[in-house]
Structure formats: structure tokens, C-alpha cells
Amino acid sequence: MFAQERAEKIIQLLNENQKVVVKELSKRFDVTEDCIRKDLKTLEKQGIIKRTYGGGVLNRQFAPHDDILRRVNINLEGKIKIAEKAFELIKPGETIFLDISSINILIAEKIAKGNKKLLVITNMIDIIRTFSKCDHVDVIGTGGVFNKEVNGFVGSSAIECISKHKVNRAFIGSCGVNMFDKSITTYDIEDGNTKKAIISSAKKVYLVIENKKFYYDATYKFAEISDVNVIIVDEVPDKKIRTELEKMNVELI
Known part of the structure; x- marks a missing residue:
């Protein structure tokens, strides 16, 4: 060996x-x-x-704390796999939320190139821009305080807008997932609080993460693993993680 x-x-x-x-x-x-x-x-x-x-x-390591647009092309192949899986789950006529996430940018690009008629709600500038010339996608931007680091809207104004909507599916990004204390984390508190509101607005919540995020932590816990219904990954995690997720009734795709 x-x-x-x-x-x-x-x-x-x-x-x-x-x-x-x-x-x-x-x-x-x-x-x-x-x-x-x-x-x-x-x-x-x-x-x-x-x-x-x-x-x-x-x-366990702290996740790299880079500007989100710099992260888009890191492990691009893996992120595209996740985006493709997510896109296949979305049904025409649905209302979905795309949270601030480098993977969600790729999901938006898949939707833009497809022909599924959708209503997309988002708090990320790049996702709004992706749909600027799409006739088959209606877009609602949350507004709110613009956070340059995450390139999107967060905080109380964004949360107020989010709370007025109910969506079929919400796709959420994260900096880290800890199977030991069952936490899902990010770095920015307002980003985390906004993610909480998105989770509350959705009938079904999907966490879109690279497999390596199971071994990273960030500083602010915004959800428990049991708050999500499905985790979409690029690679199958180890048996211990799969077993724990099964115990929590969290589907792994």
C-alpha cells in the first residue's frame, strides 16, 4: 500500500x-x-x-475565510456536480430560494440555461445578475444591508422580506458542518441570522456543501443539522457521517 x-x-x-x-x-x-x-x-x-x-x-480546522467570489472557482468540478444534482430536483412552476453561496451561483447558471419556469428569491447580487436576461425565471431580490464580503443582502430588512414568502425549496450554503455537536456554521452573524429566516420560510431545506465542509468549522452557528432535510455533496462522506445523518433522518444526495 x-x-x-x-x-x-x-x-x-x-x-x-x-x-x-x-x-x-x-x-x-x-x-x-x-x-x-x-x-x-x-x-x-x-x-x-x-x-x-x-x-x-x-x-478540526476553521474554514478558509475568503471573499465568496474568490471561492467560486475553487474545486469547481465538485461544485458543478452539486449544482447539477440540485437542478434535477427543482420542478417547473416552483418557488425556490437561492441563498448566498458559491455553489448557488452555479445552480443559478444551470437554471438560466434551462427552460424550467420558476420564481427565484435570492439575497445575492450575482444570482440576480445571472437571471437578468431570462424570460423563464422571475426574480425577487430581498434587499437589505449590502455585505461586500458575501456579495449579498443580510440583516433585518432582508429577513423581513424573506419572512413574507413561502418557498418550495431553499438551497443554503455553509462554511462548516460539525457532526459532533450537530452544528452548521458561517462567519458573519447577520448572514447566519438571514440563513435562519430562509430555513424557516422553506417547505424543504437543502444544504449544498462540498464533502470537505464536514471537517471545517466557522465561528457562528446558525442551524442544527436536523434543521435541514437534505444535504447535497460532491463526494460520498465516510460511513460514520452517513450513519449519523441517517439517524437524524437527513437525506444525503
Whole structure:
């Protein structure tokens, strides 16, 4: 087994058990303990684990805090997969909400290129712009306080507008999802409060995230995992995550 394959297996074990032991890994992979220590040292340098005496524990990281438009092209292939899955779920004639999210920009582009007649409500400038020449899509912008960092409207005025609508489906982005404390997080408090309002307005709530977000946290909790109905991902997460989501009756697509 190559070192990279071993590292991936070690990460999987960490996600399932929260810790690993050098002696146990040595026997499992039939390599020396020194070899395993080198593997753990490499994973620690990558920020994935924290080494302990005789082993290592999973080191949860804070999500990168970048401008949202800079994030659009990061892991573009994975985000397109998520957008395609989301688009297939939307039925003609529905009212949907597209929250502030780099993935939701791609969902909007899919809708714009399609022919499904929809009413889209959004608080993101780039999504509004995407539909500027679409005859088959009606758009409602929430208005509110414009937040340059997230490129959208947040706060009490946006929330007031959102509260007046009921939507068939809401697609929500997030900076991180923590399976241990069951939290969904973002960085900006007003963005988080606006997301809460969007969740309350929807018959069905979809969290659109890359698989790696299960290993990230941000600073403001805006929802519990049980507040969403479906999580749409680019890659299938590990068995432990799948099992926990099943227990909470949260569908994984």
C-alpha cells in the first residue's frame, strides 16, 4: 500500500473513531511503527491531525475565510456536480430560494440555461445578475444591508422580506458542518441570522456543501443539522457521517 493510500485510510479511521494508535495502525497496515509515525507527521503538517503520545487525534480546522467570489472557482468540478444534482430536483412552476453561496451561483447558471419556469428569491447580487436576461425565471431580490464580503443582502430588512414568502425549496450554503455537536456554521452573524429566516420560510431545506465542509468549522452557528432535510455533496462522506445523518433522518444526495 502506498503512503497516500495509507493516509486516506488513516483519515477515514480518524473520522470514525476520533483517534488512532500507532501500534494498531502498524499491525493493520503491516508496516513498522516508524513508518506510521512518519505518516502521522505528514498529516499533522497538513493540519489534518494533532499528534499525541502513541497516536493522533482529528484536528478540526476553521474554514478558509475568503471573499465568496474568490471561492467560486475553487474545486469547481465538485461544485458543478452539486449544482447539477440540485437542478434535477427543482420542478417547473416552483418557488425556490437561492441563498448566498458559491455553489448557488452555479445552480443559478444551470437554471438560466434551462427552460424550467420558476420564481427565484435570492439575497445575492450575482444570482440576480445571472437571471437578468431570462424570460423563464422571475426574480425577487430581498434587499437589505449590502455585505461586500458575501456579495449579498443580510440583516433585518432582508429577513423581513424573506419572512413574507413561502418557498418550495431553499438551497443554503455553509462554511462548516460539525457532526459532533450537530452544528452548521458561517462567519458573519447577520448572514447566519438571514440563513435562519430562509430555513424557516422553506417547505424543504437543502444544504449544498462540498464533502470537505464536514471537517471545517466557522465561528457562528446558525442551524442544527436536523434543521435541514437534505444535504447535497460532491463526494460520498465516510460511513460514520452517513450513519449519523441517517439517524437524524437527513437525506444525503
